[in-house]
Amino acid sequence: MEGPDGSGKTTQIDLLKKYLENRGFDIVIAREPGGTEIGEAIRKIILNRDYQEMSHMTELLLYASARAQLVNQVIRPALEEGKAVICDRFVESSAVYQGIGRGLGVETVYEVNGYALGDVAPKLTIFMDLDAETGLKRKKHQTKLDRMELEDLTFHKRVVEGYRQLAQLYPERIFPVDATLPIEEIHSMITSEVEKRFFQK
Secondary structure, X not given: OEOOOOOOHHHHHHHHHHHHXXXXXXXXXXXXXXXXXHHHHHHHHHHOOOOOOOOXXXXXXXXXXXXXXXXXXXXXXXXXXXXXXXXXXXHHHHHXXXXXXXXXXXXXXXXXXXXXXXXXXXXXXXXXXXOHHHHHHHHOOOOOOOOOOOOOHHHHHXXXXXXXXXXXXXXXXXXXXXXXXXXXXXXXXXHHXXXXXXXXX
16 A cells, blocks of 8 residues: 555555455555564654654665565565555655655665565555645644655655656556545445456456
């Protein structure tokens, strides 16, 4: 599940989890950065508001490090046990935030993350499409924004456009959804896509 801050990923993950459980799946929910003890420690470094001097490459490598730990400790073992994994953000987040937002290049991000992911890749990436202004307004209701959320509007606009570019480049695996639609309508669109991709012969 991908999308800019404030796009409603968490709500849709909860609904998708219930839907898949009703289909008989054992579900594992993971989040990025984090999801493991090591990953959560890295998350605190990445999102710390006091670390404004962090270089873009350091940021990319920290995200990849947290992702490598998540893949090896949580995602791969779950898949080997026949479970379904829903991840709140994954490699596309790095492609747009660091590759496009920070200007490091999408190819660089995918190359670095190739080492982190190994043979693990998402079967479906759901992109919650929401313009940057609306997303930031939703997040401003929080008491304290983290280091990434504190970036200016121009950065967040690049991120959203980056997601849209990736969705056009990789339509076979990235499914965009209008995040301004009602929650139940979005859920219906997501489950229809899941049915089509995984359950219909």
